[in-house]
Structure formats: structure tokens, C-alpha cells
Amino acid sequence: MKVLVPVKRVVDYNVKVRVKSDQSGVDIANVKMSMNPFDEIAVEEATRLKEKGVVTEVVAVSCGVAQCQETLRTAMAIGADRGALVQTDAELQPLAVAKLLKALVDKEQPQLVILGKQAIDDDANQTGQMLAALLDWPQATFASKVEVSGDTVTVTREVDGGLETVALKLPAIITTDLRLNEPRYVTLPNIMKAKKKTLDVVTPEDLGVDVAPRLKTLKVSEPPARSAGIMVPDVATLVDKLKNEAKVV
Amino acid sequence: MTILVIAEHDNAQLKGATLNTIAAAAKLGGDVHVLVAGSGAKAAADQAAQAAGVAKVLLADGPALAEGLAENVAAQVLAIAGNYSHILFPATAAGKNVAPRVAAKLDVAQISDILSVESADTFTRPIYAGNAIATVQSADAVKVVTVRTTAFDPVAAQGGAAAVEALDAVADSGKSSFVGREVAKSDRPELAGATVVVSGGRGLGSAENFKILDPLADKLGAALGASRAAVDAGYAPNDWQVGQTGKIVAPQLYVAVGISGAIQHLAGMKDSKVIVAINKDAEAPIFGVADYGLVADLFQAVPELVQAL
Numbered sequence: 001m002k003v004l005v006p007v008k009r010v011v012d013y014n015v016k017v018r019v020k021s022d023q024s025g026v027d028i029a030n031v032k033m034s035m036n037p038f039d040e041i042a043v044e045e046a047t048r049l050k051e052k053g054v055v056t057e058v059v060a061v062s063c064g065v066a067q068c069q070e071t072l073r074t075a076m077a078i079g080a081d082r083g084a085l086v087q088t089d090a091e092l093q094p095l096a097v098a099k100l101l102k103a104l105v106d107k108e109q110p111q112l113v114i115l116g117k118q119a120i121d122d123d124a125n126q127t128g129q130m131l132a133a134l135l136d137w138p139q140a141t142f143a144s145k146v147e148v149s150g151d152t153v154t155v156t157r158e159v160d161g162g163l164e165t166v167a168l169k170l171p172a173i174i175t176t177d178l179r180l181n182e183p184r185y186v187t188l189p190n191i192m193k194a195k196k197k198t199l200d201v202v203t204p205e206d207l208g209v210d211v212a213p214r215l216k217t218l219k220v221s222e223p224p225a226r227s228a229g230i231m232v233p234d235v236a237t238l239v240d241k242l243k244n245e246a247k248v249v
Numbered sequence: 250m251t252i253l254v255i256a257e258h259d260n261a262q263l264k265g266a267t268l269n270t271i272a273a274a275a276k277l278g279g280d281v282h283v284l285v286a287g288s289g290a291k292a293a294a295d296q297a298a299q300a301a302g303v304a305k306v307l308l309a310d311g312p313a314l315a316e317g318l319a320e321n322v323a324a325q326v327l328a329i330a331g332n333y334s335h336i337l338f339p340a341t342a343a344g345k346n347v348a349p350r351v352a353a354k355l356d357v358a359q360i361s362d363i364l365s366v367e368s369a370d371t372f373t374r375p376i377y378a379g380n381a382i383a384t385v386q387s388a389d390a391v392k393v394v395t396v397r398t399t400a401f402d403p404v405a406a407q408g409g410a411a412a413v414e415a416l417d418a419v420a421d422s423g424k425s426s427f428v429g430r431e432v433a434k435s436d437r438p439e440l441a442g443a444t445v446v447v448s449g450g451r452g453l454g455s456a457e458n459f460k461i462l463d464p465l466a467d468k469l470g471a472a473l474g475a476s477r478a479a480v481d482a483g484y485a486p487n488d489w490q491v492g493q494t495g496k497i498v499a500p501q502l503y504v505a506v507g508i509s510g511a512i513q514h515l516a517g518m519k520d521s522k523v524i525v526a527i528n529k530d531a532e533a534p535i536f537g538v539a540d541y542g543l544v545a546d547l548f549q550a551v552p553e554l555v556q557a558l
Contacts, residue, residue, distance in 0.1 A: 016512055017377045026381050038494075094349070095358050120493065122376055124361045129319070129349035138424035139319055141346050144487070154428065158487055159342040160441070160496075165428035166318065172424075178477070178494060179487060214358035218371065218384040226519065229540040235553040238525065238543050246523045246540065248445075248502040249469060249558060 001148075001170075002057045003046045004110040005080060006101055007039040009064060009071040010121040023219040035071045038116025040078070041176040044183040045146060046114050047079030054148045057081050059108055063092055063100050069199060076194035077186035083199040084108075088211060090204070094122070096211035098130035103207035105135060110171065112153065117142050117175040128175035138168040142177040250279035250369065253333040255326060257343055258285060258293035260315070263300075265442045266339035268403035271300055273396040274337050275404065276366040280304040282333070283411075286325045286418075288315035294413050301405040311418025316427035317343055323350040324419045330355060330391065334369070340395035340497075341441070348395050357389035362497075364400040378493040378516035398441065399499035399520060433486050440489065443472035445502045448491055448518070451478035452507020452528065452547055459484045461548065462506060464555045474498065474518075476508045492517035507547050510535025527551070 011017055012032040020027050035043075049055040060075035062068040063086040072083035086100045105113060118125035132139035140155035144163065147154045148170075156165045158177045186194075204211045232238045242249045252274045257264040267283070274281045281302055285294040286309045294308040307329065313321045326347070330336060336351060338344030340362045352359035363372040364382065371386045372394065440446065447466045453459045459479070466473050475485035477492055491498055493516035503521035508514060510526070510533055518524070519538050526539035527550050536542040543550060 011377070013513070017380050019381050026377060093358055095353060095356075098353060118494070120378060123378070123493065124359075125345050126349035126352070126359050126361060129346065130353035130359075132319075133323065133350040133353035138422070139346075139350070140425075141319070142342060157342075159430075160488060161439075162430065162432040162486075162488055164316075164430045166425055167428050168425045169423075179481070214387065214389055215360065216386045216388070218386055220376070220381050220383045223375070223379060223382050223519075226524075226538050226540075229524070229536070229538075229542055231536070231542045231544065235543065235545075235550055235557055238541055239554065239557040241541055242502070242523070242525070246502075248523050 001055050001112065002059065002108060002110040003049065003055050004105060004108055004113045005042050005046045005058060005060050005075065006113070006115050007043065007060055007062050007071050007075050008036040008119045009033050009062065009068045010036045010119055013037055013120055019220055019222045023221055025220050035074050036116050036119045038118060038176050040183040041178070041180050042114040042116050043075045043078045043080060044181050045176060048181065049148065050079065059084060059110065061101065061104055063088070063097050065089055072199055073194050074186060076197045077190045078184060082197050085199065085201045086204060086207065087201050088204050090211050091213050092211055093213050093215060094124050094126040095130055095214060096209070097127050098134055099209045100204060100207060100211065101131050102134045103209055112170065112172060112174065114174045114176060117177055128173050132173040137171050137173050139173040140166050140168055141175045143174050144177050144179045146174060146180065250277070250334045251332060252277055252279050252281050252335040252337060254281060254283045255336070255338045255344065255347070256283050256285045256293065256297050257339050257341055258287060258290060260287045260290040261292050263293045263296040265403060266341050266398045267297065268300055268406060269398035269401045270337050270339045270396045271302060272401040272404045273363065273366060274335070275302045277335055277369055279334070282307060284309065284326065284329070286314045286322050288312050296406070298411040298413050299407050299409050301408045303409050303411040306411050306413045307416050308413055309416040309418045313421035314418055318425050318427060319346045319350055320422040320425050321419055322347045323354065324422065326351050327354050328419060329416065333391065335392045335394065338395045340397050344395050348393055352393035355391055355393065357391050357393055358387060359393045359395070360385060360387060361395050362397045363394055364397055378512050379519065380512065397497060399497055433488055437466060438470065438472045440472040440474055440496050441498060443498070444500050445469045445471035446474050446498050446500045447471045447504045447506065448474035448476065448508060449479055449485065449506050450476035450508030451482065453479060453484055456484045461551050465551055468555055468558050469502070476514050505535050506551060508535055509533045510538065
């Protein structure tokens with residue numbers, strides 16, 4: 001069984017981004033970029049399924065600028081067998097990415113696509129579900145446990161109030177939540193080996209997909225700042241402030 | 250212009266998040282219809298009919314909709330989507346699961362987690378863990394939107410008198426099935442809707458120590474929350490996680506105990522009205538957003554606080 005794992009290059013999760021003064025967006029020039037953390041979990045899960053012998057090939061794919069190749073190399077260092085980049089400088093929104101991924105799925109014919117539940121830059125949480133809809137495949141979002149047996153995949157999902165388990169007929173779409181696994185560290189020998197793996201580059205035009213953005217961003221602004229708080233010396237003062245100043249207890 | 254709100258419910262009970270979503274719909278101006286898709290969900294539909302500002306409730310009742318499987322619920326929404334200019338879901342686990350599926354089938358973009366309605370086609374939403382607010386405009390014929398429930402005050406649960414109209418329920422897709430559910434039992438208020446939240450972090454040290462927060466939460470009538478570090482370490486269950494990838498809360502009072510305040514955690518609670526931080530590290534970033542900060546050992550300060558309240 002083949003697995004496709006889409007990965008996204010995003011601003012590293014430790015970076016506190018700044019809004020540009022002209023409100024056209026956030027400033028990501030010279031900022032550290034990394035693989036989206038949920039996508040690392042997706043690559044790790046696919047690799048573990050391969051190590052268990054359930055999966056024969058793991059293909060990592062990414063959509064975006066040329067530098068996304070670095071992200072794909074990281075995926076291959078974790079365990080993906082090869083990579084594919086849909087290269088474009090255009091702004092890509094989730095619907096466009098889902099369409100590009102559908103084109104790749106049509107070409108590669110995987111039985112399973114594992115994505116992260118959301119990217120930490122646009123915080124959209126849409127692409128996996130959209131891809132499932134376009135392919136008319138079943139979906140299991142926010143996965144914390146995945147078990148494949150025969151032509152069924154059983155997934156435990158993190159939902160409000162607890163956990164829920166669903167069974168999907170393959171082929172299917174899964175999106176990962178934080179607690180699905182702990183991604184491994186990539187080792188130097190694996191980074192070296194990853195450089196030799198195949199990485200195909202195509203364009204949206206090759207795939208016949210229109211990636212024009214559907215949502216227009218009018219402006220990006222700073223969130224309202226909180227007024228500065230005060231430090232209290234002891235519990236008694238804290239309680240007094242809460243009762244008499246903030247009046248919340 | 251007619252707006253469709255997809256109700257969140259457990260068949261017997263309409264969830265509070267639905268009322269916040271109806272409030273966002275009301276801001277668009279136009280008739281608001283509510284879809285209750287479930288099985289044996291007449292009670293939930295009747296509750297939706299009483300919500301203020303609802304013009305009509307559509308009840309789709311069938312076995313395929315019993316457990317809210319995305320494939321079936323999305324098909325149910327799509328069956329009537331043609332009648333609406335806007336389709337709104339609460340930005341909860343259930344809403345986030347289904348909304349993009351509906352949007353993609355309609356070939357429209359989805360707008361996630363809106364904070365405000367600027368006009369019928371323009372909305373604001375947080376990006377980069379809430380460190381920036383984007384104002385976005387949609388040119389699509391149908392706007393599929395998920396609503397951040399804490400950003401809209403709920404409409405009154407009583408006072409409306411909408412008609413309930415039955416719809417034909419969709420057949421099962423046959424592609425997915427429900428296996429089971431493990432619901433964490435709690436007598437405390439629901440985290441997302443609580444007026445007071447007490448949250449613990451890595452500073453608690455163990456699941457055993459986490460219980461030190463119980464008397465404080467009892468005294469304040471608070472829901473318990475946790476940082477990702479506390480959840481990952483097994484001190485608290487997954488669904489207590491507050492943050493960018495967990496629950497977004499905006500209570501009247503948020504008490505952060507032993508939480509350093511990583512940006513991912515702040516993304517989930519910085520819209521709280523009053524924030525109190527108790528931490529022994531005076532340099533912890535949490536003090537940057539706290540209205541009242543107390544540098545102290547939580548194992549002394551928390552019991553003292555319970556005493557003093």
C-alpha cells in the first residue's frame with residue numbers, strides 16, 4: 001500500500017511573527033522556516049506504518065516555492081521514500097492545495113493520505129477535509145491512533161469532551177493531532193541518504209489546476225494589546241484585587 | 250439573503266456553541282435557518298426553535314446522522330445548500346470536521362474561525378496563533394464559515410418560536426462507520442463555555458499534584474484546563490488543552506497556575522477578561538499578559554488562595 005504525505009513549509013513554531021507596518025501581511029523575510037509540526041507527525045506515522053510492514057511506499061509532497069524542497073528533504077530524512085514538489089510562487093489557499101493534491105493522488109494512486117490537522121501559519125484546518133471531499137473518500141480528522149487492517153483503517157479521534165473511534169474503508173484521508181506520535185529526530189546519516197532520494201518537480205499548470213486565491217486579504221493587523229497588568233505581593237492582595245477591583249469573584 | 254446555521258447537538262440537547270453561531274449569523278442580516286441533523290433529534294430541534302432570532306428549523310432525522318459522521322452530515326448540508334448565501338458552523342471539533350468538506354464540494358473557499366463580521370462578504374480571523382488578525386473578503390457565491398464561539402455572545406435560548414420543518418435524511422455513505430466514544434466524565438462546567446477557568450501547567454509536576462487545583466476550581470465554580478506540556482506529560486486529559494491547537498476560551502477569569510505562557514498557549518486564552526498568573530519564575534512570559542501576577546510557589550499559594558476566597 002502506498003501512502004501520500006503532504007507537508008508544508010511554515011514559519012518555525014518558536015518564532016513570534018510581526019505584522020508589517022503597511023498591514024499587507026506578516027514579515028517572514030529572514031525568519032526561520034520549518035516543517036509544520038503536524039506534518040512531521042504525519043510523516044512519522046506513515047514511516048511507522050511502513051516499518052510495521054503495512055505500507056510499502058511513502059511519498060512526501062509539498063506545494064509552494066522552490067525552498068519547499070528543504071522541507072521534502074526533511075520528510076525523506078524521517079523516512080519518506082521519495083518526494084514531489086508542486087512548485088509555484090503564487091499564494092496558495094487550502095482549496096487550491098486540495099486540488100493540487102487531488103491531481104497528485106490521481107497520478108500516484110495511494111490508498112491513504114495522511115495530513116496534519118492544521119498549518120500553524122494560516123490556522124485554517126481545511127485541506128485534509130477538502131481533499132477528502134474532492135476525492136469522495138472518507139475522512140478521519142484529529143487522529144490520535146491509527147490501525148490498518150485489511151481494507152479498513154480504524155482511527156481514534158480527539159473530539160470535544162473526549163475521544164471517538166471511526167472505521168473507514170480504504171482509500172481514506174487521515175489528519176493528525178498532536179498526540180498521535182512523537183516524531184523522531186533526523187540523524188546525520190539519514191539526512192545524507194535523503195539527498196540521494198528522488199524529488200520530482202511539477203507546476204500547477206502541468207497538473208492543470210487553477211490556483212487563483214478565492215479569498216482576498218484586505219489587511220493584516222496586530223491583535224488588540226492587553227493593558228499592562230500589575231504584580232501583587234501576596235495572596236491576600238490578589239484576592240482583594242479580584243473582589244474589589246476586577247470584581248470577578 | 251438567507252443564512253444556514255448547522256446546529257451542534259447530541260440529539261437530546263442543543264449545545265451552547267450553536268447559540269453563539271446564531272449570534273454571528275444575526276450580524277449578517279437576513280433570515281436565519283438552523284439545520285439539526287441527527288437521529289431522534291426532535292428535542293434538539295425544539296430547543297433550536299426557541300432560540301432568539303431563528304426563523305426556521307430544519308430537522309433531518311435518520312440513522313445515518315446519529316453519530317455526526319462527516320461524510321453523511323456534509324451530504325445532508327449539501328442537499329439544501331443551494332437555498333443559502335451563507336453556511337455557518339461553530340468552530341468546534343464537529344464543525345471543523347464537516348465545514349471544509351461542504352466548501353470543497355461547493356467549490357468555494359472556507360473562512361475559518363471568524364472573530365467578527367465586517368459585512369456580508371468580509372470577516373476577520375486570527376492567523377499565526379492569534380499573533381495577527383487578517384481581514385478577508387470572499388467573492389464566492391456561497392460563504393462557508395466557521396465561527397469562533399468565544400468571539401460572539403450567545404443569543405437567548407428562549408423567546409423564539411420558529412417552525413420546525415422535517416427534511417428527508419440522507420442515506421449512509423457506506424464509507425465510514427462509528428465504532429465508539431469515550432467521553433470524559435466531569436461535573437464541572439464545560440471548558441469552552443465556562444465563566445471561570447483554572448488551568449495548570451508543567452509546574453504542577455504530576456497528575457497527583459494536579460488535584461491541588463480541584464478545591465480552587467470548586468470554590469470558583471470553574472472549569473479545569475491545562476497547557477500542552479501538562480497534557481503531554483499525562484497530568485491532565487487531552488480535551489483539557491487550552492491553546493492554538495486545543496480549546497479557545499475567553500472566560501471572565503482565567504487563572505494560570507504553573508504555566509510559562511508559550512505563544513501557542515496564549516493563543517487559546519488571551520481574550521479572557523481578567524487573567525491571573527501564579528508562577529515562581531518572575532521572567533515567565535505569562536506575566537506579560539496577566540492582569541494580576543503573583544510570583545510564588547504554587548503549592549503554597551493555591552491552598553492559601555482557596556482559604557482566602
